[in-house]
Amino acid sequence: MAELDSILTCIDMNLDRSVERLCDLLRIPSISTDPAYATECRRAAQFLADDLSAIGFSASLRETPGHPMVVAHHDGPQGAPHVLFYGHYDVQPVDPLHLWTSKPFDPVVSERPDGTKRIVARGSSDDKGQLMTFIEACRAYKAETGALPCRVTIFLEGEEESGSPSLVPFLDAHREELTADVALICDTGMWDRDTPAIATSLRGLVGEEVTIHAASRDLHSGQYGGPAQNPIRVLSKILAAIHDESGRVTIPGFYEGVEELDPEVDAMWKGLPFSQDEFLGEIGLSVPAGERDRSVLEQVWSRPTAEFNGIEGGYTGAGFKTVIAAEAFAKISFRLVSNQDPQKIRAAFRRFVTERLPADCRATFAEHGASPAIQLSIDSPFLRKARTALSDEWPKPAAMIGMGGSIPVAGLFGKRLGMEALLIGFALADDAIHSPNEKYEMSSFHRGQRSWARILAAFAAA
Amino acid sequence: MAELDSILTCIDMNLDRSVERLCDLLRIPSISTDPAYATECRRAAQFLADDLSAIGFSASLRETPGHPMVVAHHDGPQGAPHVLFYGHYDVQPVDPLHLWTSKPFDPVVSERPDGTKRIVARGSSDDKGQLMTFIEACRAYKAETGALPCRVTIFLEGEEESGSPSLVPFLDAHREELTADVALICDTGMWDRDTPAIATSLRGLVGEEVTIHAASRDLHSGQYGGPAQNPIRVLSKILAAIHDESGRVTIPGFYEGVEELDPEVDAMWKGLPFSQDEFLGEIGLSVPAGERDRSVLEQVWSRPTAEFNGIEGGYTGAGFKTVIAAEAFAKISFRLVSNQDPQKIRAAFRRFVTERLPADCRATFAEHGASPAIQLSIDSPFLRKARTALSDEWPKPAAMIGMGGSIPVAGLFGKRLGMEALLIGFALADDAIHSPNEKYEMSSFHRGQRSWARILAAFAAA
Numbered sequence: 001m002a003e004l005d006s007i008l009t010c011i012d013m014n015l016d017r018s019v020e021r022l023c024d025l026l027r028i029p030s031i032s033t034d035p036a037y038a039t040e041c042r043r044a045a046q047f048l049a050d051d052l053s054a055i056g057f058s059a060s061l062r063e064t065p066g067h068p069m070v071v072a073h074h075d076g077p078q079g080a081p082h083v084l085f086y087g088h089y090d091v092q093p094v095d096p097l098h099l100w101t102s103k104p105f106d107p108v109v110s111e112r113p114d115g116t117k118r119i120v121a122r123g124s125s126d127d128k129g130q131l132m133t134f135i136e137a138c139r140a141y142k143a144e145t146g147a148l149p150c151r152v153t154i155f156l157e158g159e160e161e162s163g164s165p166s167l168v169p170f171l172d173a174h175r176e177e178l179t180a181d182v183a184l185i186c187d188t189g190m191w192d193r194d195t196p197a198i199a200t201s202l203r204g205l206v207g208e209e210v211t212i213h214a215a216s217r218d219l220h221s222g223q224y225g226g227p228a229q230n231p232i233r234v235l236s237k238i239l240a241a242i243h244d245e246s247g248r249v250t251i252p253g254f255y256e257g258v259e260e261l262d263p264e265v266d267a268m269w270k271g272l273p274f275s276q277d278e279f280l281g282e283i284g285l286s287v288p289a290g291e292r293d294r295s296v297l298e299q300v301w302s303r304p305t306a307e308f309n310g311i312e313g314g315y316t317g318a319g320f321k322t323v324i325a326a327e328a329f330a331k332i333s334f335r336l337v338s339n340q341d342p343q344k345i346r347a348a349f350r351r352f353v354t355e356r357l358p359a360d361c362r363a364t365f366a367e368h369g370a371s372p373a374i375q376l377s378i379d380s381p382f383l384r385k386a387r388t389a390l391s392d393e394w395p396k397p398a399a400m401i402g403m404g405g406s407i408p409v410a411g412l413f414g415k416r417l418g419m420e421a422l423l424i425g426f427a428l429a430d431d432a433i434h435s436p437n438e439k440y441e442m443s444s445f446h447r448g449q450r451s452w453a454r455i456l457a458a459f460a461a462a
Numbered sequence: 463m464a465e466l467d468s469i470l471t472c473i474d475m476n477l478d479r480s481v482e483r484l485c486d487l488l489r490i491p492s493i494s495t496d497p498a499y500a501t502e503c504r505r506a507a508q509f510l511a512d513d514l515s516a517i518g519f520s521a522s523l524r525e526t527p528g529h530p531m532v533v534a535h536h537d538g539p540q541g542a543p544h545v546l547f548y549g550h551y552d553v554q555p556v557d558p559l560h561l562w563t564s565k566p567f568d569p570v571v572s573e574r575p576d577g578t579k580r581i582v583a584r585g586s587s588d589d590k591g592q593l594m595t596f597i598e599a600c601r602a603y604k605a606e607t608g609a610l611p612c613r614v615t616i617f618l619e620g621e622e623e624s625g626s627p628s629l630v631p632f633l634d635a636h637r638e639e640l641t642a643d644v645a646l647i648c649d650t651g652m653w654d655r656d657t658p659a660i661a662t663s664l665r666g667l668v669g670e671e672v673t674i675h676a677a678s679r680d681l682h683s684g685q686y687g688g689p690a691q692n693p694i695r696v697l698s699k700i701l702a703a704i705h706d707e708s709g710r711v712t713i714p715g716f717y718e719g720v721e722e723l724d725p726e727v728d729a730m731w732k733g734l735p736f737s738q739d740e741f742l743g744e745i746g747l748s749v750p751a752g753e754r755d756r757s758v759l760e761q762v763w764s765r766p767t768a769e770f771n772g773i774e775g776g777y778t779g780a781g782f783k784t785v786i787a788a789e790a791f792a793k794i795s796f797r798l799v800s801n802q803d804p805q806k807i808r809a810a811f812r813r814f815v816t817e818r819l820p821a822d823c824r825a826t827f828a829e830h831g832a833s834p835a836i837q838l839s840i841d842s843p844f845l846r847k848a849r850t851a852l853s854d855e856w857p858k859p860a861a862m863i864g865m866g867g868s869i870p871v872a873g874l875f876g877k878r879l880g881m882e883a884l885l886i887g888f889a890l891a892d893d894a895i896h897s898p899n900e901k902y903e904m905s906s907f908h909r910g911q912r913s914w915a916r917i918l919a920a921f922a923a924a
C-alpha cells in the first residue's frame with residue numbers, strides 16, 4: 001500500500017500539469033462526423049500516440065478507411081493480468097455555436113463560488129478528459145515505480161461519435177493483439193458527484209436517415225399547393241405514427257427480444273437514491289415522456305426508444321418562402337435493450353416507412369451504425385476488485401447501474417474478442433456532453449486518475 | 463390602327479435591346495427576404511427609376527421601413543383613363559444552388575431545337591421579365607408617338623416575395639397618388655403557350671412559423687431518450703394532425719367562409735382544355751394529393767390548403783448526432799379562398815397547436831404576412847377591352863381563369879383604393895418560378911410587350 005500511496009501522491013502533485021496536457025488535447029477540434037475535420041482527427045491521434053510513447057508505451061497510429069486508431073502496448077510483471085483500456089479521441093459537432101459561453105476548442109478552467117473547478121470544452125467529458133484519467137494514472141505509475149503493475153494495451157478510437165464504421169473490421173484484423181484478460185472502457189458516468197458507478201447494462205443503437213422524395217423539383221405552393229404531394233407532410237405523418245399515445249413504439253416487431261428486468265437488478269435500481277423531479281428538472285422538464293407504465297430509470301436504462309435526432313426540408317432560412325420541397329429528411333435513432341436485433345429493427349423501420357408512402361412518393365435510406373444492447377455479469381472477479389477500489393477512492397461506495405447511451409465497443413469486445421468489459425467512467429449527468437458548454441469536473445479528472453491507479457493495483461494483487 | 467401597328471413594329475425592331483435591358487436588371491440579386499441583400503434590392507429599385515426617368519416618367523424611390531418602392535408618373539391625353547401598373551422587382555432566394563445549370567444572377571438566353579428562346583435567371587419570370595413587358599410597351603409608345611395613350615402610374619414593390627410588410631401603410635399614405643381608374647397587375651400566367659389569360663380569382667395567404675420548445679438545452683439521446691420530450695416528435699404529431707385522410711384540413715373553423723363555385727365559373731373552368739396527367743406529370747407526379755372529392759383545378763384555384771414550406775430541428779449536417787434538440791420549427795402557409803378571414807385562420811391554427819402541446823412543451827409563433835382571397839368581376843368594361851386586345855395578339859382567345867397563388871396587392875387595390883384590378887401576365891406553368899432554373903419565354907417577353915401596347919390603345923379608345 002505504500003507504493004500505491006506514493007503513486008496517488010504523485011497524481012496529486014502533478015494535477016496542474018495533467019490539466020495542461022488535457023487542454024492541449026482539447027484544443028484539437030477532432031469532430032469525426034464532419035469530413036472537414038479529418039486532419040484534426042489525425043492530429044489528435046498523433047498527439048496521443050506521442051504522449052503514450054513519452055510514457056514508455058510502444059504506440060502507433062493504425063490506418064483505417066476512416067480516422068486512424070491509436071494502439072499502444074506496455075508490458076507488465078509475469079503473472080499479472082493483461083488489461084485493455086478503451087477510449088475515443090473524437091468529439092461531437094459544436095452547433096449551436098451561439099449557445100457556448102466560451103469557444104468550444106479553447107478550454108477554460110473555471111471555479112465556482114464553493115471552490116470546485118471544471119474544465120469547459122467540447123470533448124472535456126466525452127471522451128478526452130475521461131481517457132486522459134487512465135493515461136495519467138499510467139504516467140504516475142511509471143514515474144514512481146518505473147513500471148506498470150499489469151500488462152496494458154491502450155486502444156483509442158477516432159470514430160465513436162460517427163457510428164464506429166471501422167471498428168469491427170479493425171477488431172477482427174487485430175484480434176490477437178487486442179485480446180486481453182479484461183477490458184476497461186472509460187466513456188460512462190458516475191451515479192452522482194460522490195458515488196462512482198460501474199455500468200452493467202447499456203442500450204444498443206441503430207442509426208437511420210430517411211429521405212422522402214415527391215415532385216421532381218421544388219414547387220411554388222400557390223401554383224401546386226393542393227394537388228402536389230408535400231414530402232414534409234408525408235414525413236410528419238410517418239414520424240407521428242411511430243409512437244402511440246402511451247409512448248410505445250408502434251413499428252411491428254419492435255419489442256421482439258425485449259426482456260423484463262431481472263428482479264435483483266430491479267431491486268438494486270429501486271434502491272438507488274434517484275429523484276425523477278431532479279433528473280428532469282435539471283433540463284427544464286417535469287413529466288416523463290416515455291412509455292407511461294415505466295419508471296424514468298426504466299425508460300432510460302432498460303426500455304427501447306425511437307428518437308428523432310434531426311429533421312429538415314424546404315425553406316429554413318430567415319423570412320418565408322412559399323415552396324413545396326421536392327424532398328425532406330429525418331435522422332432517427334433507435335435505442336435497443338436486451339436481445340433486440342439491430343438489423344431486424346432497421347428492416348422493420350424501413351418496412352414501416354415504405355408501407356406508409358402515398359402515391360408518387362418514394363423513400364431512400366442511409367444507415368448510421370448499428371449495435372446490440374449489452375448486459376454485463378454483475379459478479380465477475382474483475383468487477384468485484386474494481387468495485388472495491390472505486391469505493392476506497394470516493395466518498396460513497398460504487399453503484400451498479402444501467403446506461404441509456406450506447407457504447408458499441410463494449411458489446412463488440414464481448415462478441416468479437418470474447419473479453420469481459422468493465423464500464424467505468426467519471427462523467428456527471430450535468431456535463432452537457434453533445435451540448436453547448438460541455439464540461440468535466442476537476443474532481444472527476446483528479447479522482448478518476450486516482451481510481452485507475454487503485455484499480456490497476458487491485459488487479460495486480462493476487 | 464396605323465399608330466398601333468407602328469408601335470408594334472417598334473417593339474419588334476427593338477426586341478434585342480429590350481432583352482439586354484432585362485438582363486441588366488436580372489443581374490441584380492434583389493432577394494428581399496434575406497437582409498444580406500438589402501443593398502441589392504435598393505440597386506434594382508434605382509435601376510428601374512432611372513430607366514423610367516429616361517423614358518420620360520417622373521420617377522422616384524420612396525422609402526419604407528423595408529425595401530423602397532418605385533413610383534413613376536406619366537401624363538396622358540385629356541379624357542383618357544388613368545392606369546396604375548403594378549409589378550415587383552424583388553425575387554425569391556436561389557437555394558438549392560447546386561440544381562441550377564447556370565448562375566441564377568447571370569442571365570442566359572438559350573435556344574431550343576425548334577428555334578424558340580428563353581431567358582434563364584432568378585426573377586426572369588417572377589417578376590422582372592413581366593414588369594419589363596409593360597415598361598417596354600411604354601418605351602415603344604413614347605418612341606413612336608412622343609406620348610402615352612393613357613395617363614400611367616407605375617408602382618413597383620420590393621417586398622412581394624417576403625410578405626409585403628410595407629405595402630398597406632404605403633397604400634394608405636399615398637392613396638390619392640396611387641388611385642387610378644383601373645389597376646393592371648402583371649404577376650400571373652398564361653393558360654398555355656398560345657392562350658393568354660386574365661385571372662379573376664386568386665387565393666389569399668397566411669404565413670406562419672411555429673417553434674416547439676421542450677428541454678432547456680440540447681440533450682444526448684442516450685442519456686435522456688425516453689423520458690425527455692422531443693420537440694421534433696411533438697411538431698411531427700401536430701403537423702400530421704392538420705390533414706385528415708381525405709386531404710381536408712382539420713383545424714376547427716378552417717372552412718368557414720369557403721364558398722362553392724359559381725356555376726358560370728364552374729362551367730368556364732370545365733370548358734378549359736386541362737389535362738390533370740400533364741399538369742402533374744410535368745412535375746413528376748401522377749395522383750392529386752389534395753381533397754379527394756375535388757378536381758385538380760378546384761384544388762389549386764378554389765379550395766384552401768395548409769402547406770408545410772419548411773421544417774428544421776436537431777442535427778441536419780453530414781453524418782449523425784445522437785441529440786434530442788431543445789427546439790424545432792416549421793414554416794406553414796395557408797392558401798385562402800372566398801371569404802376566409804386571414805386573422806381568424808391564424809388564430810385557429812395557433813389554438814390548434816397550443817391545444818396539442820404535451821406537458822413541458824411550449825410553442826412560439828411568428829407571422830409572415832396575411833391576405834384574403836380575391837374575386838374579380840368577370841364583366842367590367844376594362845376587362846372586356848383587355849380580353850379583346852389579348853385575343854388579337856395571341857393565337858388563341860384569352861381565357862378567364864383562377865390562380866392558386868396569392869397576389870395580396872390585387873385585394874388591397876380593391877379594398878384600400880377602391881380600384882378594380884386586372885391580373886394579366888405572360889408566365890408559363892413550366893417557368894419554374896421560386897425553383898432552380900427559373901426561365902421566361904422569349905415569346906412571353908415579346909408578345910407581352912405587344913399585348914400591353916394593344917391594351918393601352920384599347921383603353922384609350924372611346
